[in-house]
Amino acid sequence: MSSFSNLFRYIPRDTFLHNLDPRLKMLWYFSVIIPAAAWSDPIFMSGILVLVIIYGKIANDSVSAMLKAIVIPFPAYAMVLLFNLFAFDFTVKSMVSWDMQYLGWLVPRFGSFGPFGHVSVESLVFALGICLRVAVFVLASRLFLLFTAPSDIVTALSKFKVPLEMTTAISVAFGYLPELARQVNTIMEAQRSRGWQAGSKNPVTAVRRFVPVVIPIVLRSMVRAEFLATAITSRGFGATMNPITLRETKFSVTDVAVSVVLLAFLAAAGLIGAWYLNLASFKVTTFLIRNAFFKV
Amino acid sequence: MYVQDKAIVFENVSWRYEGNKEDTLRDINLEIRAGETVVITGSSGAGKTTLCRCINGLIPHFYDGTLRGDVLVWGENSKTSTTVDLARRVGMCFDNPSNQLFCATVLEEIAFGPQNLCKTRDEVMQRVSDAMTFCRLEKYRDKSPHSLSGGEKQAVAIAALISMEPEVMILDEPTSNIDAVGTSLVFERMRQLLKEKKRTTVIVEHKLQYVLPLADRLIVISDGTIVADDEPRKVLSDAGLIDKVQIQVPYVATLAHRLAGGLREEDVPITLEEGVAVISRLIKANKVRVKPVRRPPPAKTSEKPIISCRDVWYDYPDGTEAIKDVSLDIFDGEFVGLVGQNGSGKTTLAKLFNGLYRPTKGKILVDGIDVATASVEELVSRVGYSFQNPDDQIFCKTVRDELAFGPRNLKLSQDEITRRVESSASEVEITPYLDANPFNLSQGLRQRVAVASVLTLNPKVLVVDEPTTGQDFARSKIVMNLAKVLCDRGRTIIVISHNMDLVAEYCQRLVVMLDGQVLVSGPTREVFSQPELIGRSSLELPQVTQVGQALRDLGLPPDVLTITEMSEIMSGVK
Numbered sequence: 001m002s003s004f005s006n007l008f009r010y011i012p013r014d015t016f017l018h019n020l021d022p023r024l025k026m027l028w029y030f031s032v033i034i035p036a037a038a039w040s041d042p043i044f045m046s047g048i049l050v051l052v053i054i055y056g057k058i059a060n061d062s063v064s065a066m067l068k069a070i071v072i073p074f075p076a077y078a079m080v081l082l083f084n085l086f087a088f089d090f091t092v093k094s095m096v097s098w099d100m101q102y103l104g105w106l107v108p109r110f111g112s113f114g115p116f117g118h119v120s121v122e123s124l125v126f127a128l129g130i131c132l133r134v135a136v137f138v139l140a141s142r143l144f145l146l147f148t149a150p151s152d153i154v155t156a157l158s159k160f161k162v163p164l165e166m167t168t169a170i171s172v173a174f175g176y177l178p179e180l181a182r183q184v185n186t187i188m189e190a191q192r193s194r195g196w197q198a199g200s201k202n203p204v205t206a207v208r209r210f211v212p213v214v215i216p217i218v219l220r221s222m223v224r225a226e227f228l229a230t231a232i233t234s235r236g237f238g239a240t241m242n243p244i245t246l247r248e249t250k251f252s253v254t255d256v257a258v259s260v261v262l263l264a265f266l267a268a269a270g271l272i273g274a275w276y277l278n279l280a281s282f283k284v285t286t287f288l289i290r291n292a293f294f295k296v
Numbered sequence: 297m298y299v300q301d302k303a304i305v306f307e308n309v310s311w312r313y314e315g316n317k318e319d320t321l322r323d324i325n326l327e328i329r330a331g332e333t334v335v336i337t338g339s340s341g342a343g344k345t346t347l348c349r350c351i352n353g354l355i356p357h358f359y360d361g362t363l364r365g366d367v368l369v370w371g372e373n374s375k376t377s378t379t380v381d382l383a384r385r386v387g388m389c390f391d392n393p394s395n396q397l398f399c400a401t402v403l404e405e406i407a408f409g410p411q412n413l414c415k416t417r418d419e420v421m422q423r424v425s426d427a428m429t430f431c432r433l434e435k436y437r438d439k440s441p442h443s444l445s446g447g448e449k450q451a452v453a454i455a456a457l458i459s460m461e462p463e464v465m466i467l468d469e470p471t472s473n474i475d476a477v478g479t480s481l482v483f484e485r486m487r488q489l490l491k492e493k494k495r496t497t498v499i500v501e502h503k504l505q506y507v508l509p510l511a512d513r514l515i516v517i518s519d520g521t522i523v524a525d526d527e528p529r530k531v532l533s534d535a536g537l538i539d540k541v542q543i544q545v546p547y548v549a550t551l552a553h554r555l556a557g558g559l560r561e562e563d564v565p566i567t568l569e570e571g572v573a574v575i576s577r578l579i580k581a582n583k584v585r586v587k588p589v590r591r592p593p594p595a596k597t598s599e600k601p602i603i604s605c606r607d608v609w610y611d612y613p614d615g616t617e618a619i620k621d622v623s624l625d626i627f628d629g630e631f632v633g634l635v636g637q638n639g640s641g642k643t644t645l646a647k648l649f650n651g652l653y654r655p656t657k658g659k660i661l662v663d664g665i666d667v668a669t670a671s672v673e674e675l676v677s678r679v680g681y682s683f684q685n686p687d688d689q690i691f692c693k694t695v696r697d698e699l700a701f702g703p704r705n706l707k708l709s710q711d712e713i714t715r716r717v718e719s720s721a722s723e724v725e726i727t728p729y730l731d732a733n734p735f736n737l738s739q740g741l742r743q744r745v746a747v748a749s750v751l752t753l754n755p756k757v758l759v760v761d762e763p764t765t766g767q768d769f770a771r772s773k774i775v776m777n778l779a780k781v782l783c784d785r786g787r788t789i790i791v792i793s794h795n796m797d798l799v800a801e802y803c804q805r806l807v808v809m810l811d812g813q814v815l816v817s818g819p820t821r822e823v824f825s826q827p828e829l830i831g832r833s834s835l836e837l838p839q840v841t842q843v844g845q846a847l848r849d850l851g852l853p854p855d856v857l858t859i860t861e862m863s864e865i866m867s868g869v870k
Contacts (some may be wrong), residue, residue, distance in 0.1 A: 010400055012438040082835040144522065150400040178442040183688075189652050190689040193681040194749060195673055195705030212701065215691035219735075223687075225397035226388055236383040236412035243411040246404065246422050 007069050009143055009178070010149045017147045018058040021255045022156035022247075024262075028055075029144045031262040035269035036136040042285045045132035052139050059147045069142040070135045077131045084130075086116060088123035095281060096122055101294055121289055127281045150174035154243045164241050172228065180221070187216045216234055302368075303464055303496040304328040304351055309365035311355055312345060320346045322520040325366070326512075330463075333497045334489060335507050335528070337543050338517035340739070340768040342515065344500045345391075347517065349465045350374065351498065353382035365625045369464065384413060385463030391448035391469035397441040402433055402452050405441050409460035427459035431485055445638045447478020454485055464496045473505060475638045475794040479506055486510060502768050505546035505839060508566040517540055529564040546771035547797065547839040547859055550576065552712060554863045555584050568839060572846045575866075576606030579850050584866045597804065598628035601661075602757055602788050603649055603679075603859045608658035610648060618644040620812040621658075625826040626757070626790065631783045633799040637834045642792050645809065646759045649790075651675035662757060673706055680755035684762040686739075686746035695721070695737075695745050696730045702753045713752075720751040723785075724778060733843040740771055747778065757788040764795045800824060800838045802859040808833050825855040 010019070020028070032055075036048055056066050084092070085106050093100070103124075106117025153174070154167040188198075191212045198213075200206040249261075306326040312319045321343045328334050336344050349355040356363040357379045367374040369386060378832050386411070390396045399405040408428050410420040428434055431451045441452045450470055457465060467486070471479040483506045490497060490510060501507045508514065514531045516524040518541045524531045532538065535553045538545050548571020549564055555578055556563075565571035578584040600802070603626040609620035619641050626632055634642045648654045648660055651667055660667040663678045683689060692698040699720055703713040721727045724744045728736060734745050743763070750758065760779055764772035776791070776798050783789045793799050799806065799820070806823040808815045810833045816823055824830065836842060844856040856862045 009440065012401070088441055148688070149404070151404050171400075171404075172398045175398045175404070175440075178440050179394055179397075182442070186683065187688050189647070190681075190683045191654060192672065193650055193676055193683070194702035195676045196701075196755065197672060197705070212689075212691050216688055219691075220687055224395055227390065228398050230349075230358060230587035231390060231398065232408075233354065233358055233379050234352055234383055234388045235409040235456065236380060237408075239380045239383065239412045244414055244417050246411070246417070246420070248417070288781070 006239065007065065008145050010150070010174075011146055013057060013147070014061050015060050015147065017055065017143075020147075020258065021249055021251055022148065022152035022251070024149045024255050024259055025144065025152065026156050027259055027262050029140060031266050031269075032140040033137065034138070034266060036133050038270060040126070040129040040133070041282050042128045042132055043288070044284070045129055045136065048136050049139070050082075050242070052136055052143065053072075056139070056143050059143055061146060061261070065141070066139060073134050073138055076134050080130045080134070081124075081127045082117075084123045085119055088120065088126065089118060092123070092126055099291055121294070122186040122282070122286055125286045125289065129282050129285075144159055151246050155173055155247065155249055157217050158242075158245075159249060164243070168237065172232070182294070183220060183224075184213075184217055187213055187220070191214075301330045302327050303330045303332070303370060304498075305366075305368040306347075307366045307368070308364070309350060309367055311350065312362045313346075313366075314360040316361075316364075318610070321350070324520075324522060326515070326522065326525070328496060328498065330496055331494050332512045333499070333510055334513045334515060335503060335504070335511040336498060336500045336720055339542055339770055342517045342727060343509075343519055343520040345468050346521060348388060348468050348500060350500065351464065351466055352386040352388045353379040355545050356774075366684075367400070373382055383460070383462075385462055386464040386466065387457040387460045388466040388468065388469055389450075389453045389457045391472045391530060393446065393453050394442070396453050397449060397456075400440060401438050402428070402436045402441055402444075403438060405452055406455045409456060413460060418590055423459045423461065427455040430489070431455040445478065445787075446474035447481040447638070448743045450474055450482050454482065454489075458489065462495075464498070466498045466500075468500045471506070472498070475834075476796070477637050477834045479503060480836075483507060483510070483572070487715075497745060502544055504544065504586060505548075506522045508546065516543065527561075528566055532564045532566065533559055533561045536695075542768075542770040544797075546571070548572070548574070551840060551843065551859055551862055552578075554859070555866055559849070568842055568846075575843060576847055576850060579784065579866075585760050586866055587864075589853050589865060595804070600628050601625040602628045602663055604661045605645075605648075606659045608645075608648065608660055609656045610644060610653055611656045618812055619648065619655075622812075622814055624787060624814055624817060628756070629783070629786060629788055630805045631780065631789045631802060632791070633803035633806045634809065635794070635796070635799060635806055635833075635835060636729060636792055636815075640809040640833070641812040642809045643761060645744070646681070646761065646790060646792055649757065649759065650679035650681050652681070676702070676755070677706060677753045678755055679757045679759060680750035680753055681759045682747045682750050682761060682763070686742040687798070687836060689746055689749070690734045690742060693733060693735050694731055695726060697751050698734050698745055699749050700722075701748060705870075706707060706753065716752040717753065720748040723751060723782070724748045740774060743775060744778070751782075755787070757790065758782060759790045759792070761792045762794070763791065764793055772798055796836055797838045797840075798839065821855045821857060824857065 032048065032052055039045055053066060101121040103119045103121065105115035106119055107114045109115045150171045154171045159166045196212055198209055200209055300837050306324045309321055309324040310319045311321040318580050324347065336347065338344050346355065349359065350367045351369060355376060369382060374382065397405055399408055403424065403722050407420055407424045414420045428437065431454060433451060433455055434446065441449055444452065471482050474591065487510060499507055508528045511528050513525065514528040515522055516531060523541060524537055530771045532545055532549045546566055548568060549566060552559055552565050552571060552574045555575060563574060565574045579586060605622050605624045608619055608622045611617050622645060634646060635643045644653065648655055648667065649662060651670060651672055654668055662675060665674055665677065690698055696717055699717040703716050721730055724747055726741065726744050726748060729741060734742060737745065763775040772795060779789050779791060780802055791803060803820050805818065806820050807817045808823060815833050816829050823835055827837060827845060830837055839859065840856055840859050844852045844862065845854040848854050856865065
């Protein structure tokens with residue numbers, strides 16, 4: 001848990017991305033997230049992922065840390081793959097106007113049991129596109145948090161006229177994350193010391209097994225929330241609706257140039273990519289694979 | 297007519313929290329003059345924190361309840377002022393640093409107050425810079441406050457207070473959750489602050505030996521009322537009162553009282569140096585005679601190790617070496633103290649004993665079983681681990697269910713579970729509460745529930761982690777007495793603690809950790825008679841031991857552990 005929070009935290013550095021205007025950092029985040037949400041084709045999703053990794057290098061992030069962040073949602077990748085192998089024929093097949101290229105069954109027929117999970121090139125390509133989307137989301141989020149101080153997020157939000165109470169809540173949530181991670185870890189250790197173990201083959205039992213951990217976490221968090229509220233109140237919160245920001249936010253020439261590039265990229269991603277080049281589907285990669293390996 | 301040199305005035309103040317049946321503060325009358333440093337002490341639950349909340353306006357504006365009487369801060373009535381108005385004049389630092397730090401970096405944490413109160417960015421940055429320099433936090437500027445040690449975290453909280461430049465500073469048990477090094481760090485900063493920028497200061501504290509040298513006045517609160525309010529020496533000269541309200545006065549003061557059979561106000565020592573001088577005078581004036589020490593041979597412990605560590609290493613997942621080449625035996629039936637400063641590896645080592653962590657290298661045998669390959673069930677039924685805060689584990693509706701949680705995890709029969717629940721409840725004396733909701737019990741009883749819920753696993757070894765942290769002296773002794781009883785009944789006890797006075801009183805053997813290694817391990821008396829080793833581990837010898845070592849030339853033994861022992865050595869002369 002603590003290593004998880006370490007992967008998603010601000011690390012002060014003197015890089016081009018760190019020094020951007022906080023509002024521009026948000027625009028950067030959306031310039032990556034929106035195409036990733038709109039596109040599905042693995043070839044083009046890979047392109048976005050490579051682009052995010054390049055951004056990571058500009059922010060002086062290590063490749064190993066980026067890989068760790070990409071690997072974290074492994075259970076999500078596995079679920080996406082399994083879901084598509086078992087449900088693709090019911091959910092996505094209607095998008096396919098050609099004959100599917102089937103590779104076999106995941107669970108073969110045993111007497112009257114099965115078969116289940118009809119594996120096709122299309123289902124695998126579609127699942128890969130979704131997994132790459134998750135990877136882009138996770139990595140882009142890591143980078144955004146890596147080069148954006150929580151106070152910068154608050155500054156940017158307040159420039160967008162988000163209420164002070166909300167920006168402070170967001171700031172406190174970011175600041176409190178490491179302590180919450182430590183608290184969760186302590187509670188899990190305390191219960192493990194009494195023979196508690198997480199997980200079960202039965203999903204209902206697996207959920208019920210978390211009750212001894214969730215209740216102390218919720219109660220401790222509620223108590224702590226009261227203490228934090230008193231601490232915030234005692235430090236003059238509410239004396240002004242416009243607290244002094246730690247950093248002057250003024251768009252420089254570089255900021256203007258970068259915002260033009262990012263907006264142009266967003267427009268291209270939306271208009272040209274999703275609609276004209278049809279990147280929102282999974283057809284380009286599918287046709288390339290079918291042509292290369294199945295001569296279809 | 298209000299006199300401007302009165303910073304804080306309480307006029308017949310009583311306060312009852314909503315839902316409570318009794319007042320937490322009762323008819324408090326108090327005046328604190330501008331520039332005074334006032335120390336408030338008293339047992340847990342006496343009303344000290346509530347009194348502080350009245351000063352900075354959290355009461356009545358944040359907490360719900362009934363306030364009678366008036367609290368005036370620089371003449372302004374807290375009922376009609378807002379918390380923001382009061383925050384400009386009164387700054388407060390709370391007891392647990394983790395509960396008051398909420399920003400992502402040290403810089404942002406210290407800047408939060410000035411950002412709300414200042415007019416310009418330059419002013420904010422100037423105040424932040426001054427506070428950061430004063431508390432020597434420049435190198436942590438961009439770090440998360442939560443990644444710092446306990447002492448450093450509290451230094452950040454104090455810097456955040458200083459940067460608001462309040463006219464009144466309140467520090468509510470600022471060192472209750474930190475070790476001796478952190479405590480010294482905090483009070484050193486406070487000493488300098490009061491020297492450089494004299495301002496009205498209220499400090500709530502149990503550790504009087506650290507804080508009294510700073511104090512102009514000492515106020516003792518008991519059961520919501522002020523029972524003493526005077527110069528510290530005058531308050532401490534009333535031995536009857538001290539016994540009655542159960543506060544931990546500096547050991548030198550207690551010792552001097554016992555030896556002299558009562559002291560004049562000006563003779564009451566509040567620092568170690570003063571204590572040594574007073575006792576030295578008593579000995580030289582033949583008012584006290586030092587008797588030759590005849591100690592019974594140490595109680596024989598088992599020669600069978602219940603825990604055996606050989607060349608043990610443990611690395612955290614991020615690669616940090618937490619335990620380095622530790623070889624150590626814990627013997628059956630021992631009462632062992634595992635001590636060391638924050639981050640020395642004592643808790644990590646203890647968590648290796650019950651399988652919460654598995655050694656990276658080396659071997660740990662617990663009751664003959666290899667920790668590396670044993671199952672969780674095998675280990676938790678041999679080594680029980682009672683965590684510092686009972687609220688980290690309590691989740692059931694009744695104490696009975698809470699106690700049954702462990703045995704149920706071990707899949708024992710219902711009859712066996714019932715037997716163990718009743719036996720453990722009886723062992724820690726909570727049988728009358730078995731059907732009570734544990735969340736409705738007091739902190740002390742919840743701690744007993746937590747210990748009992750581990751005892752139901754029937755472990756041969758019980759690890760008690762920081763049982764005295766955040767507790768007053770009387771409650772700490774209750775927990776340690778419970779551990780002693782369990783040890784006397786045959787269990788092996790390992791206590792992790794910062795409180796050297798209690799460790800000296802209860803532990804037969806000490807294991808001193810430093811930087812992931814065992815610095816020294818041996819009988820408590822032997823370990824404490826090596827001050828240079830204790831100094832290396834940044835621990836502090838019990839005050840009574842320090843007195844013995846300072847007066848070695850006058851015949852005092854250098855390895856005295858408790859006041860009772862010291863009194864016996866020097867008793868017989870009035």
